[in-house]
Amino acid sequence: MIKTITCIGAGYVGGPTMAVMALKNPGIKFHIVDINQARIDAWMSDDLPIYEPGLDEVVKQTRGKNLFFSTDVAGAIKEGNMIFISVNTPTKKYGVGKGRAADLKFVELCARQIAQFAEEDKIVVEKSTLPVRTAQSIKKILSSTSNGHSFQVLSNPEFLAEGTAIDDLMKPDRVLIGGDQNEKGQKAISELVNVYSSWVPRENIITTNIWSSELSKLTANAFLAQRISSVNAISALCEATGADVEEVAYAIGTDSRIGPKFLKSSVGFGGSCFQKDILNLVYLCEFFGLHEVARYWEQVVSMNDYQKTRFASKIITTLFNTVSGKKIAFLGWAFKKDTNDTRESAAIYVADQLMNDEADISVYDPQVEEARMYKDMEELETRTMDRNKKQLSMTEDPYEACKDAHAIAVLTEWDEFKDLDWQRIYANMKKPAFLFDGRLILDRKALSDIGFEVYTIGKG
Ligand code: NAD
Ligand code: UGA
Numbered sequence: 368m369i370k371t372i373t374c375i376g377a378g379y380v381g382g383p384t385m386a387v388m389a390l391k392n393p394g395i396k397f398h399i400v401d402i403n404q405a406r407i408d409a410w411m412s413d414d415l416p417i418y419e420p421g422l423d424e425v426v427k428q429t430r431g432k433n434l435f436f437s438t439d440v441a442g443a444i445k446e447g448n449m450i451f452i453s454v455n456t457p458t459k460k461y462g463v464g465k466g467r468a469a470d471l472k473f474v475e476l477c478a479r480q481i482a483q484f485a486e487e488d489k490i491v492v493e494k495s496t497l498p499v500r501t502a503q504s505i506k507k508i509l510s511s512t513s514n515g516h517s518f519q520v521l522s523n524p525e526f527l528a529e530g531t532a533i534d535d536l537m538k539p540d541r542v543l544i545g546g547d548q549n550e551k552g553q554k555a556i557s558e559l560v561n562v563y564s565s566w567v568p569r570e571n572i573i574t575t576n577i578w579s580s581e582l583s584k585l586t587a588n589a590f591l592a593q594r595i596s597s598v599n600a601i602s603a604l605c606e607a608t609g610a611d612v613e614e615v616a617y618a619i620g621t622d623s624r625i626g627p628k629f630l631k632s633s634v635g636f637g638g639s640c641f642q643k644d645i646l647n648l649v650y651l652c653e654f655f656g657l658h659e660v661a662r663y664w665e666q667v668v669s670m671n672d673y674q675k676t677r678f679a680s681k682i683i684t685t686l687f688n689t690v691s692g693k694k695i696a697f698l699g700w701a702f703k704k705d706t707n708d709t710r711e712s713a714a715i716y717v718a719d720q721l722m723n724d725e726a727d728i729s730v731y732d733p734q735v736e737e738a739r740m741y742k743d744m745e746e747l748e749t750r751t752m753d754r755n756k757k758q759l760s761m762t763e764d765p766y767e768a769c770k771d772a773h774a775i776a777v778l779t780e781w782d783e784f785k786d787l788d789w790q791r792i793y794a795n796m797k798k799p800a801f802l803f804d805g806r807l808i809l810d811r812k813a814l815s816d817i818g819f820e821v822y823t824i825g826k827g
Contacts, residue, residue, distance in 0.1 A: 545580020699779020
């Protein structure tokens with residue numbers, strides 16, 4: 368019987384996931400721990416560390432009742448009957464597998480800490496996205512470093528998307544749980560099934576062997592990203608031929624075998640996971656000698672890079688082949704709307720390319736902080752911070768960002784951009800006033816009528 372659940376990692380997944388579980392399981396205590404004190408402090412304040420619609424409400428209803436945050440990793444491991452590992456698994460930046468393999472050092476450390484501090488048998492749940500067969504390494508660390516306690520390792524990947532995390536958690540298409548195909552494994556699976564069953568219909572909880580579960584997560588992200596790269600590849604052809612990518616997406620999406628979702632062309636997918644998980648899949652394929660399979664999936668990432676470069680190049684060529692000394696306004700910096708997350712956002716790469724061509728960029732985003740934007744640029748290591756600060760700035764007012772600009776680029780699909788006073792923006796821009804919609808959110812005809820020279824991704 369599970370009385371306390373511990374979650375290591377209070378990030379975009381750990382925080383919302385445990386908050387919803389706590390709401391739906393008032394009889395279980397949830398303890399989320401993180402090594403990042405500032406993040407934990409924010410979780411305990413009114414200003415949560417992540418912006419996610421509906422999250423404040425869920426946290427308000429549970430925090431201090433059956434949901435607790437702290438940095439006491441050892442204490443939380445001791446008290447949890449079930450321990451979720453929800454730490455980051457970024458792409459490795461060094462050594463073997465650099466630029467492709469997942470860096471599992473944070474996961475390994477969690478396993479070592481669990482083995483060190485556990486004072487009884489535990490169920491350990493992989494919530495982080497991991498390469499297939501990671502459970503084997505976790506089991507090995509647990510069994511060889513623990514003090515005689517036994518551990519069951521489950522895989523329970525998370526499928527939430529940022530910006531809709533609370534809805535996704537409240538009504539998941541499915542929950543996936545993988546475990547060992549023996550009596551102890553099945554018992555552990557049923558404990559976790561019970562936790563989810565308090566709000567997820569049993570038929571939506573899929574149980575599999577552990578390797579299938581691990582691999583399904585990477586596969587799901589690869590398939591989703593592949594759809595975006597496919598429609599983005601077609602967007603280039605639309606522009607060349609006079610077809611309209613929205614019309615094409617609608618026409619193919621009405622085929623029930625294809626379906627309408629995830630066919631929105633864009634300046635390129637961003638976010639912390641699609642690229643990382645595909646590169647991880649590519650690395651795994653290579654590791655197992657499946658080179659053709661690796662090349663197949665790698666192309667999804669290459670097409671995404673092409674789309675970002677294509678968008679930036681379009682801006683430069685349209686602005687008479689140079690943006691040197693010209694002000695370009697960016698509407699949006701987050702990788703998608705309704706989040707303050709900027710990891711791998713297309714905006715970063717488009718900005719970098721334009722700044723290489725000496726543009727001055729002024730950014731407005733309703734949720735992203737200036738310091739975050741500079742950190743994103745710093746991590747690219749393309750130029751000095753001084754240079755970044757000279758060429759890139761952020762303002763809290765979209766009209767200020769667009770004032771005296773030669774061009775506007777829409778990089779994130781925030782709803783509020785549709786309601787801006789576009790007449791006013793046009794009046795205060797340099798002429799000709801160019802507008803590059805990389806998100807298919809603006810009314811091209813209405814803006815052209817105002818006087819803008821409009822480029823919309825995928826429209827010839
Ligand atoms: P994140 O970076 O927002 O959060 C991870 C947290 O783990 C950080 O706060 C970090 O300080 C903490 N941490 C790292 N090592 C620790 C340790 N040893 N002890 C305690 N805390 C530690 O990452 P995230 O976006 O929440 O992603 C977590 C995992 O979930 C990744 O594997 C990711 O691929 C996967 N995932 C993410 C999403 C998403 O939408 N972000 C969705 C599904 C799956
Ligand atoms: C994605 C998946 O959708 C989740 O199921 C998964 O759990 C998560 O990755 C993860 O493993 O981290 P997320 O990255 O948060 O979620 O957001 P998405 O809605 O998938 O969008 C990803 C990127 O693709 C964004 O930049 C978005 O703008 C772009 N996108 C999405 C498109 O360009 N077109 C589309 O049709 C859909």
